[in-house]
Amino acid sequence: MRVIVIGAGLAGLTCAKVLAERGNDVSVFEASDGVGGRVRTDERDGFLLDRGFQVYFTAYPAARRHLDHASLDLRAFDPGAVVHRGRERSVLSDPRRDPGSLAASLFSDAATTGDKLRTLRLVADAKRDGTESAGEFAGDDYADVSSLEYLRGFGFSERILDRFFRPFYGGIFLDRELGTSSRVLRFTFRMLSGGDTVVPAQGIGEIPKQLASRLPEDAICLNSPVEELLRDGERVTGARAAGTEHEADAVVLAADALAANRLAGVPAPEESVGQTCLYYASGGLGTGKKILLNGDERGFLNNVVEISNISESYAPPGESLVCAVALGVMDAPDESLFRRGIKDITRWYPDADLRPLAAYRIQFAQFAQPPGVHGGLPRNRTSTPGLVLAGEYTEDSSINGAMLSGERAAVEVLR
Ligand SMILES: Cc1cc2nc3c(=O)[nH]c(=O)nc-3n(C[C@H](O)[C@H](O)[C@H](O)COP(=O)(O)OP(=O)(O)OC[C@H]3O[C@@H](n4cnc5c(N)ncnc54)[C@H](O)[C@@H]3O)c2cc1C
Structure with a gap:
């Protein structure tokens, strides 16, 4: 069977992997210049910068069916957290082994x-x-x-x-x-109590790269936005990507909620929660492998981690990489965000030396998940013959949700 997958995020890649494993001829069209969708890592001056702070839980049930944890060289955070309030700090040791x-x-x-x-x-x-x-x-x-x-x-x-x-x-x-x-x-x-909280040694972007490596070499077409679904009456028969028409027995729409809505009127949740992620180079804060939390109601940052303590590959030799997160997306110029971040961190660690590296503003990090939202999410199967949906928005907004959706979309195509 010939299948087109639109979008090389985790949902699309997982779907394509399952279909290819079952001997189908799969083409993945991706609008951007790389695989991973929201899960990508940039390399800059020897630093690995994940596009927003995110972590993987080794207990994720669907994700572990498709990922080879050993090759990802997963590096674990220390369980617990360090909670800061003003100049006070309390260390939460290990709520998993000792709740x-x-x-x-x-x-x-x-x-x-x-x-x-x-x-x-x-x-x-x-x-x-x-x-x-x-x-x-x-x-x-x-x-x-x-x-x-x-x-x-x-x-x-x-x-x-x-x-x-x-x-x-x-x-x-x-x-x-x-x-x-x-x-x-x-x-x-x-998930937190059933396993470790980790990142791959070479950055969170290794997760989609591993999935992509399970596909035939020419299966993924980057810089190929799908502009339109091809139809024969009710039935979806293919897609037009970067100006060229491609026919298929089935089309899996694995674009994000906003794009899925634009392309096919999918009623996926479009309300989002966002993150502003600031990276600093440092000589080292000496904070170990725990997440640092802001326990003050006021304050700018929500959480901070010296990510190069989790995996040394995140920073060049002799340097340390600090990842600091403020919730929501702010309009203020980068310099002002960096200054506010430094103010919070130096209140906690007065000797910290911090050199601004990069700021990521991510408007649509996850879809908003208020109570009741999950019951109304779209299903993989649609009422349009030839069209199947894949995306976190059929499950929950997470790495696991996206991969589970991709797996279920593949099963739906095979049915
Ligand atoms: C900052 C941040 C922090 C997060 N934290 C965590 C965390 O700690 N743990 C966790 O489990 N999850 C976390 N998440 C959520 C998780 O990353 C997402 O739920 C998941 O990656 C969504 O995958 P997806 O495949 O459904 O969608 P996407 O990743 O959005 O993939 C959709 C793909 O479709 C492509 N596309 C769109 N339109 C077209 C078109 N017309 N033609 C072709 N391609 C198209 C896009 O370019 C994209 O590559 C976080 C996300 C962010 C951004």
Whole structure:
């Protein structure tokens, strides 16, 4: 069977890989100059700059079916986090192996048994689900509410919410208000407690590169935006890419939500959450392999990591790379963003020397995932003969969600 895949993000690449493994003739048309979509790494002056801070969880169930973890040379963060409030800092040791430490570390002066028990219950509750993505229905005894409401339902105090849950999960969901669906919180909590949080040694862009390497050499056409789907009556029969028409038995639309809507009127969620990611070269902050969180309600940055401590390849010898994230996308000029970032970091580490390297403003990092959104997402199968959808927006907004969607789209084509 001849199949066209539109888009070489993780969903499109996973779909193409599965179809090629089953002996199909697959062509992937990608609008940009590289594979990976939102998951790419730039190389600049010996530094590896991921296009926005993102991490991979080794427990991701769908992703691990398609990725060879060993060849990705995955490098793990230390579990836990360092939470900064003004000049104070508390180290959260390892909530995975010792869930009670979450409460103990943050309330070292007043750790209550109740806080520890709540954290243990949270872990046990999250582990009950066996879903493949946050979007899957996790049981009828469970109502989908905001993460904030869910955590308050456990009885967590406002203090632990402000000092830990908002910056930590705010950094993952890009939403410090914790308005994100509790399905995403539960799924992420299960991923965090079931494995390691990692990046590939050579940057997050190694993930799509590995998928692309499983395809025949000429299967991917870069700089080839699809302008239009070809139709014969109701049926989609191919695509016009960079001015040339290509026919196929099936077309998989694996473009992002906005492009999928433009090309085929797909009702994919178009509301987004964004991130401003600042990179600094440094002589080294000495912060180890933990994520640093801003536990102050005010302040500019949400989370910071010395990413070259996770993998030394991120910086040239003798240098260190600091990755700092502010939630949302700001209009201010780069210099002003860099200055504000330095102000936060030097409040925590007064001796820090930081040289601005690059600023990434990412408007559409993830689609917004308020409670209830997952139930209304489009399916892989469409009512248009010959057309199948792949993209995070059929599952949840994550590496795993995109890859699961790609896998399911391939199954749909083969049906
Ligand atoms: C800053 C940031 C932080 C994130 N953090 C995490 C994290 O920590 N963990 C996690 O699991 N996930 C994270 N995510 C989310 C995750 O990266 C995405 O959910 C996933 O990559 C989406 O993949 P996709 O294939 O569905 O879409 P995309 O990556 O958007 O791929 C779509 C592709 O289609 C192409 N395309 C569009 N229109 C056309 C056209 N007309 N013709 C041809 N090609 C076209 C695009 O160029 C693109 O390559 C983050 C994302 C960002 C950006």
